[in-house]
Amino acid sequence: MNWYPIKLTAYTNAYVFGGRLIQERLGKKNLPDGIVAETWEISDYEDKTGTVTNGNFAGRTLHDLVETYPDELVGENWRGPHFPMLQKFISASSRLPIHLHPDDETAQRLYRKPNGKTEAWHILWTAPNASILVGIKPGLKSEQLFDAFKKQDYDAVMPRFPIKAGDTVYVPSGIIHSFGPDTLIFEVEQTSDLSSDVMPIDMQGNSRSQDEWEKCINTTLDQLRPHYQPRPFAGLSRQEGDNRYLVACAGPYFALERWTLNAPHDEPEHPWRCLTLSNVGKPVQIEYQGGSEMLATGESCIIPATLSKVRIVPTQEQSGAASLIACYVPDLERDVVIPLKESGYSDEEIRALGEVDIL
Template sequence: MKWYPIKLTAAVREYAFAQRAIADRLGKKDVPPTGKIAETWEISGYKEAMGTVTNGALAGQTLQQLTEMHPDELVGEGWRGPHFPLLQKFIDATGMLPVHLHADDETAQRLHNAPNGKTEAWHILWAAPDATILAGLKSDFSREELFEAFVQQDYDAVMLRYPIQAGDTIYVPGGIIHAFGPDALVFEIQQTSDLGQFVSPTNLYGEPLDEEKWHSNINATLDELKNHDRPRPHAGLELKVGKNSRIVGCAGPYFALERWRLKENYLDPAHPHRCTTLSNVGDPVTLNFAGGSDRLERAQSCILPAALGGVEIVPDTEASLVACYVPDLAQDIIEPLRQAGYRDRQIQELGEVKG
């Protein structure tokens, strides 16, 4: 098979916290012309939000079908798993998201009969000057203290709040309670999962819950809550490639995220051990590869399959892309950053990096 950059349909979620920043500020087309657009699931192999190929010879096939039929060529040599390992979204946090958490792997398997949990990271595309996130607990509170704070909706009493700005990345392990917004536009990379527990008195559509259901949700959240990590915004570690810049925003066993700022042509070399996803958050670019070329427009995403080989990215002006992949931490993260002069302590602050 002659592989090429794969584009997918994007599922849309219309939750209450959003407005239309994904269309109006980010410039994404092919979304509903009216109404709230909370999330677009750019690369998704998740159940009812499954992406379907829109371009080339594989058009019409789902991401799950490609993953099952071509795991080595699509995802990476030797890779095996129940679904495509990366799920990525654009999220409009014009309003504040509900306070919630996602199960880690152990909890997902033990309580939900799911293959994995949901560690995630947020890359801030835009934020108002006073925008903040909530991430992690201030201390080791008792269950009763946390329950009371959540019933009172006094999140700042128990949770850590940090200011954010465009370019920050926040790595959030499964089990860590969190929220972001208002007044932010976010790119999210995560494990392929949609598990979540919420402590807010309304559902994602803004509808109030009765007290019994609300309190039950809080208790379910407390059952899954972990306090081993206190995520903080990170400006990333920069790798210069000629006039171009790759900023490593976060890294861990499930994914790495980089922000590419390209002023000239950039060759992304062959990576047979992993695929790469690209989301264009700037001006259009041309992707040249062994089998031809394609365009990646503003707010479009694609997968560069592991078997594709090197891809030359040609910016029209100055390109800005978010690149994600499942890393070999030693090969893809630790060694390049050490060679660039970063200390191990700095590298470890990117997320879950050991080596």
Template sequence: MNWYPLKLTAHIRHYVFGERLIPEHLGKRDLPEGIIAETWEISDYRDTTGTVTNGSLKGKTLHELTLAHPDELVGKDWRGPHFPLLEKFIDASHMLPVHLHADDETAARIHGEPNGKTEAWHILWAAPGATILAGLKGEFSRSQLFDAFVAQDYDSVMCRYPIQAGDTIYVPGGIIHSFGPDALVFEVQQTSDLGQMVMPTDLYGRKHSEEEWHANINAALDELRTHYNSHPNSGLRLSEGKNQRVVCCAGPYFALERWTLTEPHVEPSHPHRCITLSNVGEAVQLEFEGGTERLEKGESCILPAAIAPTHIIPTTSEASLIACYVPNLQQGIIEPLRAAGYSDQQIQALGEVSLL
């Protein structure tokens, strides 16, 4: 099979925290009217798995292809129950719920799921004064946290950080967090939708009973972790000719890079991993063995592991892309960043990067 860039249908969620930033600010096309809180650009989570919209595999689901062609699609010798990355655009016009996601151990032990949900947010746009909440300020007893969440006094126990476009925040499973209002975010995560919220309403603004609300807080406290300090990071820059890539975050589950291209870029073949591209700038042309594809603003695609080298060509003076992949941390992250002169401390600040 001649593999090519795979475009997928996007799954839409209409949560109460969204408005119209994704079509109106990002420029993503063909979305319905009303609130668009999230578009799941790359997804193989249960009934949200994307369907291929282009080429010879049109009509196949990402789940079908992942199970039938794991070596060619995801990477040589890779096996798993689903495609390993889930990626979204998120409209945080209003504040998201304060919540956390299970880590791998908790997902298996409590929920019977194959993995938890570590995630990262890349800030595409933020109004002046926009902030995030991530992690705890210090050590608190369970009762102190419970009382703070019932009082909705999140700042008394959680860290708040200012954000700006270009920041990335790496958030392991178990770390309590929120972001918004007034932000547009790209999120990459493990393929999971596990979550525990501590707020008195659900994702659609419906009020919980007091009993249900308090039970949710206790469930979140059962899964809470405090091992990692999530904070905004501007990333580490690497130049390739006139083009620039910023390694924004990295860990065992994913790496996220922001590419700024002012001249054509050749993405080589990566037999051991695929790569996803999400276009947050003007259209680019993708030229590959056997054809071409145009990736418009707000569109995403997968470059399969078995694809031949792909030429990515800006159609204007500058292109802006987000690239995500499951990294070999030593070869793909640590070695090139050390070679560029970055310290081990700077590299470790990208996320969960073990230097052993």
């Protein structure tokens, strides 16, 4: 079997908070007209699984490949119901609903789904003075939260933090959150679409009755977890020659890095895990044994676990460095902790990446 970088179709959502930021600020092409709130770049979620657009696997779904070739595609000895990460570009032209995602236990118990959703946001662009609402202020009771949500006084109970391009926010399941307006992000998460919110309207902008609204608030409060306070984080960087590698966040479900490439990057072999790449800069050429693949601005691909000797080469079409977002399911000690300690980072700095246990 000849493996290669795999590109997929992108599913789009036209939620009420969306706009045209993915096209206008990122430069992603071939989007539908009108509101585009999300493009699901790498997805194996139920009927929204991507279809391969290139190479020998063209026309097959990502879910088909995951089921047929789990070791070669995802990683040696990996087994699961679906590809383990879902990745999106999100255009928050308006503020997202105040919402949360259930944890794994709740997803299995209440929704009969294999997992909940921990996620992270990597900020690509914001208007000046942009901020996020995330988590719950300490010491508040459910009654106080319910009253604030009914009054739509979110700042009374949720911390607000300023954000800027380059920040990353790690958001575990059960943590209530929102961002926008005028914010463009890349999001990586567990493969799930479960959520609950506290809003008087739904994601399509339809009004809810008072009973429906209060039921939504109570469902959200039942799933709320106050154990973690997310904060924007600038990441931990290392320089290798002309290239800069930023570890932006990490936890048991995914790690996210931002690569700034002025020179070719040689990706080491890692048969225990695959790698996804999303291009948020100028085009790059991905060279591998047997061929090459261009990754255009706004495009994403999967580098299969079995694919070795991959080189990523910035093109000369435009000035400036190439910029890529790389995601993977880490062996935290091997892939994150040891390399960062070797670069001189402390245990405290590494823990700030998200949910990283250090022995």
